[in-house]
């Protein structure tokens with residue numbers, strides 16, 4: 101993927117004409133949109149294992165911030181598996197450059213970069229600590245999710261802007277995401293585009309509009325309702 105650096109450490113995709121995260125503060129955006137939008141960290145309480153799926157690993161910022169928050173609250177013996185689907189895995193030194201912006205996730209960045217396989221291909225499986233596993237499934241998200249037999253508790257939908265990265269928000273992919281979500285499971289995204297909301301609703305999610313991060317009017321999150329017996 102063609103990558104450009106703006107303001108020193110802000111990655112920008114020239115292929116998609118978009119930043120990887122908001123320019124205000126991508127780490128705080130992650131907390132507001134992806135963690136809170138999925139009811140985390142509260143939903144981790146009392147769970148032996150928890151499975152998060154992400155569309156678009158990018159720099160791993162969402163993963164590192166999630167791992168940081170997970171370490172603060174996790175219970176002994178519980179495990180988090182974070183599975184991310186990524187078409188253009190970045191190089192370790194680019195991940196390092198982007199994430200060095202946040203001293204709050206220094207420890208997570210260093211551990212991620214030390215374990216990162218360069219070049220990442222196939223499925224990169226990283227056992228990062230006794231309670232945290234990361235899998236990055238390289239290739240088109242549609243193929244990766246279709247091939248997955250996992251049932252996810254929560255999804256982070258983080259493709260580039262829907263207007264420029266239609267594959268990451270298609271009705272077919274949103275249906276697959278829904279099909280691989282447990283009943284009562286959730287999704288969250290910074291996106292608010294009408295066609296994304298309609299695709300998620302058509303797939304079967306109960307969709308809620310919430311206030312977006314840093315002045316963004318809206319974001320979307322929602323639940324997979326329990327099916328009627």
Ligand SMILES: C[S@@+](CC[C@H](N)C(=O)[O-])C[C@H]1O[C@@H](n2cnc3c(N)ncnc32)[C@H](O)[C@@H]1O
Nearest residue numbers: 156157158159160161162186187240241259260
């Ligand atoms: C907004 S960025 C993700 C940011 C990331 N979550 C982070 O924490 O840095 C979108 C990502 O989606 C990836 N992507 C775009 N189209 C894709 C596709 N069809 N399948 C899988 N990944 C795709 C891009 O390569 C990019 O890394």
